[in-house]
Amino acid sequence: MNASLYTDALSHIAAPPWLTEARHEALDRFLAAGLPDSRQEAWKYTSLDRLGQVTLRPPEAESSQAVCPDVTAYPGHVLLFQDGQLACHGTYLSNQFAGTLRHWGDTRSVHEHLGRIAGSSALADLNLALWQDGARVYVPAGERLGMPIFAVYGAATAEAMLHPRTLAVVESGAEAVLVEHYLGQTDQTYWQNAVSEIVLAEGARLTHIVVVEEGPAASHTSLTALRLGRNSEYRALHIGLGGLLTRRDLLAALDGADAGIRIDAFDLADGRRHTDLHLRVSHRAPRSQSRITYRGLADDRARAIFDGHVVVEHGAHQTDARQDCKGLLLSRQAEIDAMPRLEIYADDVKCSHGASVGQPDPDALFYLRSRGLDAAAARRLLLEGFANEALGLLDDAHLRDWLMPRLLAALSRRSGEEVRS
């Protein structure tokens, strides 16, 4: 590993003074540990070796040549970050509850939580040392935001190393919808290493949608870490549609009693893509509930990995945890590894998990064709149905209208049918 690459990067960041020390400590920890490697159990299936073989740098400020995405396409408030910086003048933002970490960093909620939810791990440390900007959402007690907040992280520069950071704090009884959209705008190699920290206070509710559409040669690693207070509710939809290598970790701590978490995830892996989604949900207080639904599609020579680890800790009585993961293989060379796991240290719990991996059912295809659908349309409907099982959270029509065309376009490529407009 080329340590000077990272120390140089840090020396170029205009860090807020209150964070300087923490950044240097985090970098030291990262340099001591190095990038995760396959000797670590959690990284057994995913190698980051390629990241060590290329020279990736944070893009120079103002060097970004990207064309601004059409922010009006997003049905909500938009914070647009391009190559690590708040970008594109006229960013469509009219919300007092959402801003940038760089400008709003020196506030109580940021001091209190930044870096503390994600904890220490090589990639989280690296992000803490090198993040340049990101969305900061703070919803005061009792406030209910009607419109979703979109944090868009675009990447347009070849050989860039980006560390976007998001912090969302939803105070007691407050409600919000946060969408993170990772968007590749170049076919060249780059790396986004994101960290998102989320805190839900008592009775808070957050719907969190994460859409990964990185470029075809991109690597994407991310950690979403969250803490759930008493009686709070977190609902998440994670969708992976792009990026040569994606590794996403979600760590959820259900600290308060009666907290509820629902995670739906859909991954589409094709070409030579490699997707790896690790969830770790810890039930730490009584009567909390978790629902995990994973649907993974793998085609060509792609590989999709799902590791869903639910831990019921001592004292988390009457935990109700369910996991349902399914994989669909569309070619002989594709591979899916679906691993739901349960670790239980409490009595009186209700926990279940199920996993299956198969191919499109020929009998189901015949059934659809016998009603007049041609082979491609039948296959497409089966794939849509498969994906749909993880899309129950898209109950908002505007969000659905924004997301479904992206998803259907990706699915159409897999069913051998052109998109019909």
Added chain:
Amino acid sequence: MLQIRNLHVSVAGKPILKGIDLDVGPGEVHAIMGPNGSGKSTLAQVLAGRSGYEVSQGSVRYLDRDLFLLPPEARARAGIFLAFQYPMEIPGVANAQFLRTALNSQHRARGEAEVDAFDFLEHVKGKLALLEMDDGFLYRSLNEGFSGGEKKRNEILQMLVLEPRLAILDETDSGLDIDALQVVARGVNAMRSPDRAIVLVTHYQRLLEHIVPDRVHVLAAGRIVRSGDRDLAMELEDKGYGWLNAGADFEEDRP
């Protein structure tokens, strides 16, 4: 409408149908009866175009076309409908979405206008009522978690919506209680018309109390061993299939 000549069909090298001849004209209702393993379901599946069935001899013409040249979707678009004995469950696909997609695939293929969501609902609601199904059926995943009876009703609903020229019902009566049987029969009777043919494949005579067939055929060991009018079905009910045994080689194993 449908002419089957000397049809021989094997499954995995094992002969199942051994020379079927059958003529079905427009407006007619035919019942094909027979014991388990006689080849009734094989005949239904072959007509719908399921793979894995090898036609070794004979021909089937439908509306003056060679049926075996058409893939399953082309048969459906030409008006053939098979109500499945075991309908498939398709998770994540709403019944309404599926039905409208199917209807519009057929309309497009025939050069007819597509049906929009509003007109579709109008089209389907009266048919739901006829089958005593509530609107909730439209928004459930296709057959997923449906009871046996609900699946059969849903097959009949599809038939009513798609309005086929030739409807083949494969043991639609099996597993139905008497109320459901009457509802299904009502749906089928609503479909009877001078330009539509219906083929009922059934093990029992009781469906034929509600849907009166023009012709009844008895299939045994891959051949039609008797044909007659509805009285033949009554006779079978009285005597069972055993009395046909003479000369016929019964095989109980199914494909």
